Amino acid sequence: MLEQKGAEDFGDGSTADGVSQPTEFGFDAQSEAEIAEHIKKYPPGKQASAVLPLLYIVQGQMRRQTGSAWVPRVAMDAVAARLGMAPIRVYEVATFYLMFNTSPIGRHHLQICRTTPCWLRGSDAIEAACREVTGITGWHETSADGLFTLSEVECLGACVNAPVLQIDDDMYEDLDHDSTVRLLEAFRRGEKPKPGSVTGRLTSAPEGGPTTLTTLQNQGPPPEPAPPLPAE
Numbered sequence: 216m217l218e219q220k221g222a223e224d225f226g227d228g229s230t231a232d233g234v235s236q237p238t239e240f241g242f243d244a245q246s247e248a249e250i251a252e253h254i255k256k257y258p259p260g261k262q263a264s265a266v267l268p269l270l271y272i273v274q275g276q277m278r279r280q281t282g283s284a285w286v287p288r289v290a291m292d293a294v295a296a297r298l299g300m301a302p303i304r305v306y307e308v309a310t311f312y313l314m315f316n317t318s319p320i321g322r323h324h325l326q327i328c329r330t331t332p333c334w335l336r337g338s339d340a341i342e343a344a345c346r347e348v349t350g351i352t353g354w355h356e357t358s359a360d361g362l363f364t365l366s367e368v369e370c371l372g373a374c375v376n377a378p379v380l381q382i383d384d385d386m387y388e389d390l391d392h393d394s395t396v397r398l399l400e401a402f403r404r405g406e407k408p409k410p411g412s413v414t415g416r417l418t419s420a421p422e423g424g425p426t427t428l429t430t431l432q433n434q435g436p437p438p439e440p441a442p443p444l445p446a447e
């Protein structure tokens with residue numbers, strides 16, 4: 216599921232995959248504050264450990280400033296300079312992890328989980344709904360209106376509420392075809408529906424509500440702990 220996105224610079228601001236790259240990048244005030252919080256977690260000389268959060272901060276700043284959450288090459292260089300790393304080490308990280316977009320995407324990133332639990336629970340219907348609403352036919356393509364980019368991803372770690380669709384940084388769960396259509400239409404109107412189960416499931420409780428530990432708070436104080444084992 217890894218996409219090796221070309222980072223070879225041809226010297227004209229474009230890269231091997233034809234991405235038009237900005238020539239300048241500077242961290243804004245919000246990013247600087249977030250960067251300071253992360254860097255101080257590490258002892259002197261170990262700041263390179265903050266490369267993942269810093270790339271994520273870059274992606275968030277690009278979303279705020281351009282409407283597209285991605286990490287340009289020049290921003291990877293800015294991260295490398297800030298952390299005292301060789302730029303190639305930052306490129307390696309940014310191109311390895313699928314959550315970093317190294318080319319522009321639409322305003323909303325739709326990431327469909329199609330791993331076995333979600334597939335068994337109907338991810339094909341989620342994909343069909345996404346394609347109907349957006350008109351996107353391939354993967355990692357952006358809709359003509361620039362609103363949506365559609366990607367296929369591996370397990371998102373929420374299998375218990377499958378099938379799951381991640382939109383930007385949030386998870387939407389227990390979806391079917393029609394609820395996915397309603398969800399995407401809401402995003403198209405500029406709304407942001409509450410993340411989580413779209414059926415109202417309480418966290419990962421069974422359908423119909425919790426079946427265990429339902430009366431714990433009415434059972435009085437917890438039992439006394441067992442006495443220690445006698446010495447031999």
Ligand code: FES
Pocket residue numbers: 328329330331332333334369370371372373374375377378379
């Ligand atoms: S298989 Fe889809 S969230 Fe795990």
